[in-house]
Amino acid sequence: MNAIMKRLYQWPLDPAGRLVRLVLAEKGEGFERVDSPAWAPHPDVAALGYGAVTPALVSSDATGRVVACGTRAICEHLEEAYPLPALLPADPNERAEARRLWAWVEAGCEEITDTLLTERVVQWVRRERQPDSEKLRRGAHALRGRLTFLNGLVEINGYLAGRTLSLADLAAAAHLSAYDYFGDVEWNAVPDLKTWYARIKSRPAFRPLLADRIDGTRPVPHYADLDF
Amino acid sequence: MNAIMKRLYQWPLDPAGRLVRLVLAEKGEGFERVDSPAWAPHPDVAALGYGAVTPALVSSDATGRVVACGTRAICEHLEEAYPLPALLPADPNERAEARRLWAWVEAGCEEITDTLLTERVVQWVRRERQPDSEKLRRGAHALRGRLTFLNGLVEINGYLAGRTLSLADLAAAAHLSAYDYFGDVEWNAVPDLKTWYARIKSRPAFRPLLADRIDGTRPVPHYADLDF
Numbered sequence: 001m002n003a004i005m006k007r008l009y010q011w012p013l014d015p016a017g018r019l020v021r022l023v024l025a026e027k028g029e030g031f032e033r034v035d036s037p038a039w040a041p042h043p044d045v046a047a048l049g050y051g052a053v054t055p056a057l058v059s060s061d062a063t064g065r066v067v068a069c070g071t072r073a074i075c076e077h078l079e080e081a082y083p084l085p086a087l088l089p090a091d092p093n094e095r096a097e098a099r100r101l102w103a104w105v106e107a108g109c110e111e112i113t114d115t116l117l118t119e120r121v122v123q124w125v126r127r128e129r130q131p132d133s134e135k136l137r138r139g140a141h142a143l144r145g146r147l148t149f150l151n152g153l154v155e156i157n158g159y160l161a162g163r164t165l166s167l168a169d170l171a172a173a174a175h176l177s178a179y180d181y182f183g184d185v186e187w188n189a190v191p192d193l194k195t196w197y198a199r200i201k202s203r204p205a206f207r208p209l210l211a212d213r214i215d216g217t218r219p220v221p222h223y224a225d226l227d228f
Numbered sequence: 229m230n231a232i233m234k235r236l237y238q239w240p241l242d243p244a245g246r247l248v249r250l251v252l253a254e255k256g257e258g259f260e261r262v263d264s265p266a267w268a269p270h271p272d273v274a275a276l277g278y279g280a281v282t283p284a285l286v287s288s289d290a291t292g293r294v295v296a297c298g299t300r301a302i303c304e305h306l307e308e309a310y311p312l313p314a315l316l317p318a319d320p321n322e323r324a325e326a327r328r329l330w331a332w333v334e335a336g337c338e339e340i341t342d343t344l345l346t347e348r349v350v351q352w353v354r355r356e357r358q359p360d361s362e363k364l365r366r367g368a369h370a371l372r373g374r375l376t377f378l379n380g381l382v383e384i385n386g387y388l389a390g391r392t393l394s395l396a397d398l399a400a401a402a403h404l405s406a407y408d409y410f411g412d413v414e415w416n417a418v419p420d421l422k423t424w425y426a427r428i429k430s431r432p433a434f435r436p437l438l439a440d441r442i443d444g445t446r447p448v449p450h451y452a453d454l455d456f
Contacts, residue, residue: 049325050381051332068324072300072331077324096296096305097277103300104279153278 003061006031009045010055011038012212013121013181015113016071016106017055018174023075023167025205027082031057039126071106075167087167098161101153101168105160108146109175115139120182124217143179144186151190159196173200177209183220187228194228202226231289234259237273238283239266240440241349241409243341244299244334245283246402251303251395253433255310259285267354299334303395315395326389329381329396333388336374337403343367348410352445371407372414379418387424401428405437411448415456422456430454 008024008031010017024031036042036054048056048067056069057077066081068074079088089095116139119131150172153160160168176197179185187194200206210224222228236252236259238245252259264270264282276284276295284297285305294309296302307316317323344367347359378400381388388396404425407413415422428434438452450456 066321073324073327096301099301
């Protein structure tokens with residue numbers, strides 16, 4: 001027997017860490033979670049590599065270890081190491097579309113995470129100060145634009161990149177779930193996306209995310225509700 | 229015979245399009261280039277998919293076509309479709325490192341492209357106005373930081389992610405070559421990176437980039453010089 005031990009350095013409300021948790025859970029891979037918030041990284045992280053940041057996954061077995069940092073390195077590695085269930089379509093054209101939209105979600109949501117989510121965290125988790133209302137407004141505006149785009153995609157396809165679940169869906173759900181913790185997603189404005197999210201939310205892999213409770217905060221009432 | 233026709237929509241000084249051109253050339257795959265600048269996209273591009281942007285690669289043969297947009301979708305597709313020469317290491321740990329640094333380059337250079345390179349293009353290519361000196365300064369500052377980081381990596385490894393060329397190197401060289409067209413890279417401040425760039429620059433795959441001449445501009449004298 002050659003058991004593989006996995007340790008994931010992440011912070012529970014970071015959308016990137018949430019994506020990795022979803023991928024590991026979909027593939028049935030157990031792992032140990034270690035909290036490492038961006039503003040106070042776990043000391044192990046810097047030792048993982050020159051410029052290493054979270055999320056960082058360390059997989060060790062008797063033959064050595066694999067260190068993967070960032071969603072691109074981690075998710076592609078997991079897809080190669082644990083091909084089933086596949087989270088990228090087999091067809092090259094659909095595969096390219098899933099990767100395009102996965103990248104689109106990550107690039108397009110960065111501004112929302114940096115403004116809206118960061119300000120919520122500063123106010124409610126770190127309790128440092130009142131949020132910057134201009135940043136909240138900017139983030140909310142960006143979020144509305146992304147929701148409209150995503151709603152258009154699921155209206156066509158059912159899932160973002162076609163008729164099956166892919167990394168694009170998990171990336172989008174990871175981001176939206178983090179914003180939803182503080183009640184920032186106006187689901188009623190995007191009915192098709194709401195139906196899509198209800199479907200993703202009810203997957204067993206999603207349960208640990210819905211169980212997250214960050215110190216001193218509680219999520220909005222509908223956060224963990226499968227019938228919201 | 230089942231010839232595959234490839235068409236790449238890109239703009240010559242866009243670092244993302246340069247990366248794709250390098251990957252195709254390293255793999256010995258011919259393609260037709262179609263100019264599609266961000267400010268005046270080729271009409272074909274919007275029809276490639278909902279929200280499609282450049283670089284976009286369309287590969288067609290008798291059995292169908294593959295549309296890939298964005299460097300993540302395109303380069304991973306090319307690596308799967310044309311595995312040799314490999315541009316990601318075979319070892320899972322080194323592979324994860326190459327993808328981490330590839331992502332790091334793209335995220336870390338975005339600010340430089342959006343400020344420094346964009347202002348140069350506005351001034352010299354589009355000839356719309358004088359550059360915004362504050363943006364030039366911000367971009368130059370960001371570039372110095374990235375150069376220092378990259379110099380540290382090649383000093384350790386020879387290439388960015390280890391002892392062999394990978395997508396991380398091609399991504400970094402694609403970005404730096406675009407900034408270098410206007411003379412914005414202070415090579416003498418980063419001697420190890422300068423040696424690395426001289427090595428990459430002398431690869432046959434790099435020649436088409438060095439031959440680029442954008443309408444109405446000429447690159448700085450050392451741009452195409454292999455012994456700069």
